[in-house]
Amino acid sequence: MDAKRIRIQNGITYGMVIAFWAVIQIMDKTGNLSSLLKGLLVPLCMYAILAVSLNLTVGILGELSLGHAGFMCLGAFSGAFFTNCMETAMPSVGLRFFLALILGAAVAGVFGLLIGIPVLRLKGDYLAIVTLAFGEIIKNLINVMYIGRDASGFHFSNKDALSMGMDETGVVIVKGAQGITGTPRAATFTIGILLLLLTLFIVLNLMHSRTGRAIMSIRDNRIAAESIGINITKYKLMAFSVSAALAGMAGVLYAHSLSTLQATSNNFGYNKSILILVFVVLGGLGNMRGSIIAAVVLTALPEMLRGLNDYRMLIYAVVLIIMTIFNSSPKAIEMRSVVMDKIRHRKTAGKEAA
Amino acid sequence: MMSFLSYFISGVSLGSVYAIIALGYTMVYGIARMLNFAHGDIIMIGGFAIFTAVTTMGLPPLAGILIGVVVCTVLGVTIERVAYRPLREASSLAVLITAIGISYLLQNVALLIFGSNSHQFTSVVNLPNLVLADGRLNISSTTIVTILSCIVIMIALTTFINRTRTGQAMLAVSEDRGAASLMGIDVNKTIAVTFAIGSALAAIAGALLCSAYPSLTPYTGSMPGIKAFTAAVFGGIGSIPGALLGGIILGVIENLSKAYISSQLSDAIVFAVLIVVLLVRPTGILGRQINEKV
Amino acid sequence: MATSEVKNTPMLEVKNLSISFGGLKAVDSFNVVIEKGQLYGLIGPNGAGKTTVFNLLTGVYKPNTGTILLDGENITGRKTIEINQDGIARTFQNIRLFKELSVLDNVKTALHNHHRYSTLEGILRLPKFYKVEKEMDARALELLKVFDLDQQWNYKASNLPYGKQRKLEIARALATDPKLLLLDEPAAGMNPNETAELMETIRFVRDEFDMTILLIEHDMKLVSGICEKLTVLNFGQVLTQGDTSDVLNDKRVITAYLGE
Numbered sequence: 001m002d003a004k005r006i007r008i009q010n011g012i013t014y015g016m017v018i019a020f021w022a023v024i025q026i027m028d029k030t031g032n033l034s035s036l037l038k039g040l041l042v043p044l045c046m047y048a049i050l051a052v053s054l055n056l057t058v059g060i061l062g063e064l065s066l067g068h069a070g071f072m073c074l075g076a077f078s079g080a081f082f083t084n085c086m087e088t089a090m091p092s093v094g095l096r097f098f099l100a101l102i103l104g105a106a107v108a109g110v111f112g113l114l115i116g117i118p119v120l121r122l123k124g125d126y127l128a129i130v131t132l133a134f135g136e137i138i139k140n141l142i143n144v145m146y147i148g149r150d151a152s153g154f155h156f157s158n159k160d161a162l163s164m165g166m167d168e169t170g171v172v173i174v175k176g177a178q179g180i181t182g183t184p185r186a187a188t189f190t191i192g193i194l195l196l197l198l199t200l201f202i203v204l205n206l207m208h209s210r211t212g213r214a215i216m217s218i219r220d221n222r223i224a225a226e227s228i229g230i231n232i233t234k235y236k237l238m239a240f241s242v243s244a245a246l247a248g249m250a251g252v253l254y255a256h257s258l259s260t261l262q263a264t265s266n267n268f269g270y271n272k273s274i275l276i277l278v279f280v281v282l283g284g285l286g287n288m289r290g291s292i293i294a295a296v297v298l299t300a301l302p303e304m305l306r307g308l309n310d311y312r313m314l315i316y317a318v319v320l321i322i323m324t325i326f327n328s329s330p331k332a333i334e335m336r337s338v339v340m341d342k343i344r345h346r347k348t349a350g351k352e353a354a
Numbered sequence: 355m356m357s358f359l360s361y362f363i364s365g366v367s368l369g370s371v372y373a374i375i376a377l378g379y380t381m382v383y384g385i386a387r388m389l390n391f392a393h394g395d396i397i398m399i400g401g402f403a404i405f406t407a408v409t410t411m412g413l414p415p416l417a418g419i420l421i422g423v424v425v426c427t428v429l430g431v432t433i434e435r436v437a438y439r440p441l442r443e444a445s446s447l448a449v450l451i452t453a454i455g456i457s458y459l460l461q462n463v464a465l466l467i468f469g470s471n472s473h474q475f476t477s478v479v480n481l482p483n484l485v486l487a488d489g490r491l492n493i494s495s496t497t498i499v500t501i502l503s504c505i506v507i508m509i510a511l512t513t514f515i516n517r518t519r520t521g522q523a524m525l526a527v528s529e530d531r532g533a534a535s536l537m538g539i540d541v542n543k544t545i546a547v548t549f550a551i552g553s554a555l556a557a558i559a560g561a562l563l564c565s566a567y568p569s570l571t572p573y574t575g576s577m578p579g580i581k582a583f584t585a586a587v588f589g590g591i592g593s594i595p596g597a598l599l600g601g602i603i604l605g606v607i608e609n610l611s612k613a614y615i616s617s618q619l620s621d622a623i624v625f626a627v628l629i630v631v632l633l634v635r636p637t638g639i640l641g642r643q644i645n646e647k648v
Numbered sequence: 649m650a651t652s653e654v655k656n657t658p659m660l661e662v663k664n665l666s667i668s669f670g671g672l673k674a675v676d677s678f679n680v681v682i683e684k685g686q687l688y689g690l691i692g693p694n695g696a697g698k699t700t701v702f703n704l705l706t707g708v709y710k711p712n713t714g715t716i717l718l719d720g721e722n723i724t725g726r727k728t729i730e731i732n733q734d735g736i737a738r739t740f741q742n743i744r745l746f747k748e749l750s751v752l753d754n755v756k757t758a759l760h761n762h763h764r765y766s767t768l769e770g771i772l773r774l775p776k777f778y779k780v781e782k783e784m785d786a787r788a789l790e791l792l793k794v795f796d797l798d799q800q801w802n803y804k805a806s807n808l809p810y811g812k813q814r815k816l817e818i819a820r821a822l823a824t825d826p827k828l829l830l831l832d833e834p835a836a837g838m839n840p841n842e843t844a845e846l847m848e849t850i851r852f853v854r855d856e857f858d859m860t861i862l863l864i865e866h867d868m869k870l871v872s873g874i875c876e877k878l879t880v881l882n883f884g885q886v887l888t889q890g891d892t893s894d895v896l897n898d899k900r901v902i903t904a905y906l907g908e
Contacts, residue, residue: 002750002752002753023522036586038904052698053771057446064447064450118629119629119633120631121636122632122636123636124446125383125389125446125591126587126632126636126637128389129583129584129628129632130628130629131585132580132631133584133625133626133628133629134625134627134629136621136622137622137625137629140619140621140622141619141622142616143618144616144618144619158616161675177618189508201771202771204770205770205773206767206770206771207770207778209765209767209770209771210756210760210763210764210765210767210770210780210781210784211767211770212770213749213753213757213760214747214755214760215759216748216749217746217749217757219748220745220746220747220748220749221744221745221746221747223708223740223747224744224746224820225726225746226728226729226732226738226759226826227706227732227737227738227740227744227755227821227822228732228737228758228760228820228821229729229733229758229760229761229824230757230760231729231731232729240460243431249676263407269903270580271576274391274454277450277454278451278454281447281448281450281451282451284892285447310465310466311459311466313462313465314459314462314463314466315360316457316458317455317456317462318455318459320451320452320454320455320458321455321456321459322439322482324441324448324451324452324455325437325440325441325449325452328445329440329450330443330444337804337807338807341503341802341803341804341807343685344802344803345800345802345803
């Protein structure tokens with residue numbers, strides 16, 4: 001019924017991403033791509049994936065999560081760990097990266113499920129603070145984790161490399177706060193775009209399906225959803241863990257764009273989760289295209305403002321405040337939706353008459 | 355045993371700071387239903403105001419604290435007026451994002467004025483330490499002053515809320531904003547007063563926090579802010595005794611786990627305890643259970 | 649169909665149903681028998697416990713004592729979603745639509761358990777997705793047509809006028825294909841014209857869908873106009889029950905409504 005309109009809308013979103021890719025390719029070929037922008041390309045894809053996946057939790061499921069960076073962190077470390085471990089067994093970097101993406105997503109998804117079971121009973125701000133807490137715990141635990149491997153197998157420690165007691169063949173893979181080093185930098189812009197398209201495909205199709213309606217009905221009215229036989233827990237967990245898995249995948253992409261991966265507050269702290277939330281809210285709840293645009297603009301903006309040096313983050317903050325106030329004035333929202341419905345109604349009425 | 359006691363007491367002191375900050379969160383949440391993410395950064399601004407007054411300008415510590423309180427109060431009320439009030443009827447998420455914007459703004463203003471290097475804060479408490487048990491237990495004067503301040507603030511605030519008209523108005527607004535305004539209570543004014551009190555307390559918390567941990571940077575406020583918010587949720591957000599209880603428990607857990615388990619994992623332990631508490635009591639230790647009416 | 653058999657098993661049989669909240673008996677030894685195809689009214693002054701009865705029947709609250717038999721099957725103590733699948737659907741006194749979803753999607757969401765495909769089939773857009781979605785669209789539109797909402801299928805639910813929102817809630821409840829429909833003050837906030845129209849619709853639903861309907865209502869015109877039997881609740885207890893005209897002429901009922 002609505003299928004045609006949805007297909008057009010989704011088509012625009014996919015088209016926008018592909019067009020962005022094409023423009024960058026042309027700029028690259030013609031030598032118009034600054035090294036600054038070049039360095040930003042993979043992070044742009046990563047942030048777009050993170051924003052779209054978080055929008056599934058916040059916009060579609062309607063639950064506030066401040067722990068998205070934690071899932072990204074899990075994906076990044078499990079993916080990088082896999083790529084480093086399999087160096088001898090699987091010489092092909094591409095294959096290792098591919099499998100790492102799947103593994104990272106799976107690990108983050110499973111953790112999303114495990115964390116979701118207890119915490120999704122909480123509501124609103126309580127859920128927000130608990131997800132924030134989980135994100136911080138994940139980051140802190142990875143920071144004290146040492147994993148090494150020698151002839152006899154894997155060794156773990158939460159103190160230092162020495163206390164793992166490995167023999168002379170031992171190699172330390174995860175070095176506590178120093179993280180994982182030597183991951184091949186296999187992530188490219190094209191891979192990033194493909195992963196973003198995959199994320200969009202999953203999230204958009206999920207949204208506009210039986211499952212998506214069930215998830216959104218929980219968001220709009222939990223009690224009514226229950227009264228028509230929707231299994232609240234099942235769909236909450238499904239949305240939350242798919243969102244976590246996609247964040248994990250973004251983490252693997254990130255891990256393969258750096259030679260050193262560390263679980264610092266800058267990389268995976270709650271501030272990162274908040275940054276992603278800002279993309280989601282400014283892009284519009286439930287609006288995936290908006291999430292991508294917000295992620296790209298707001299990631300590129302501070303970099304583009306580099307000329308203004310010390311003032312750039314200040315400007316960023318002011319822009320953020322003004323945009324939110326402008327965007328969220330309740331009256332403006334109401335007017336917009338009424339006007340939209342009128343237009344749509346006129347269209348249908350016109351068709352019926354003709 | 356003595357070392358345990360000493361860790362415990364400094365934990366109570368740290369917890370007292372958290373409790374004072376948590377009061378700001380809990381009051382604003384209770385009355386304006388918003389998560390004021392910028393509250394931690396008000397502490398930092400308070401710290402810098404006092405630092406400038408005492409260290410740069412050479413004023414006495416008490417005058418410095420007074421200046422800090424004034425600066426933070428004005429700042430808090432201004433932020434509420436300019437950034438939060440236009441969004442009073444908007445979604446809580448939009449308000450949260452604005453608060454995050456304010457947080458970035460305050461951090462970057464401080465960064466522009468004071469730079470990113472850490473500044474050595476001179477303690478506002480210059481009294482001799484308390485030495486007990488033949489010198490085996492040495493309690494710093496800052497610790498004692500912090501705990502005492504927390505007690506005084508708690509008593510004063512409880513009295514204010516229960517005994518004054520403004521306090522009663524605050525209770526009424528937190529109970530039901532619509533009904534309160536129908537009863538002739540000026541909701542905007544009441545919320546502004548709440549922000550003023552919360553921000554003044556943040557300045558005091560800033561003085562105490564920086565006296566105990568003297569390195570001051572534009573990011574000094576954010577982690578204690580988050581932890582104090584955790585404490586507020588832990589105790590039951592909206593509840594003043596809850597903020598005290600949550601703050602103290604959190605401070606003690608943090609200090610003891612730093613001392614006996616791992617300093618790197620102390621934050622993780624604090625957060626893990628929060629999660630366990632919320633899973634058992636979804637609205638915190640002293641929070642009210644709210645059931646949705648069908 | 650043998651008429652005698654229909655008479656034998658009532659659609660709903662509630663025995664001795666009670667619940668208390670903090671010592672206060674909100675519903676006390678509630679009994680009712682509703683035959684198949686009946687239009688049954690539950691009336692009583694405000695605070696008499698009518699909505700609480702609905703919440704007990706739909707598993708929102710668990711009763712302290714008593715049994716609920718739906719079409720002969722004991723459903724006491726089951727969860728809300730199980731009870732819906734057993735065949736009870738309801739509307740709410742304070743309208744609870746999926747506000748951000750379209751009118752059509754509100755109804756399609758309620759078709760969830762009757763028209764199925766897996767999440768994976770949905771994401772991968774396999775042929776089954778298109779087939780089932782098409783069925784759902786057709787079924788949903790059919791239901792919307794009953795309530796004269798089909799023209800506005802693409803409106804956001806919250807943008808419908810009040811009276812239509814109430815109708816949409818009934819359409820949504822019907823979409824779960826219930827045996828028993830509970831309507832909680834369906835005419836609340838409607839003007840006399842809308843109420844008259846609603847009465848027609850309710851009667852139509854009963855005849856067309858072979859539905860058994862239990863409704864809570866304050867509008868006596870509607871109650872006397874369409875309900876065949878009534879139960880009057882007062883202070884959580886059944887004051888009287890029976891044929892509509894008898895009940896409405898009962899002195900005790902008038903006293904309960906007007907006070908002593």
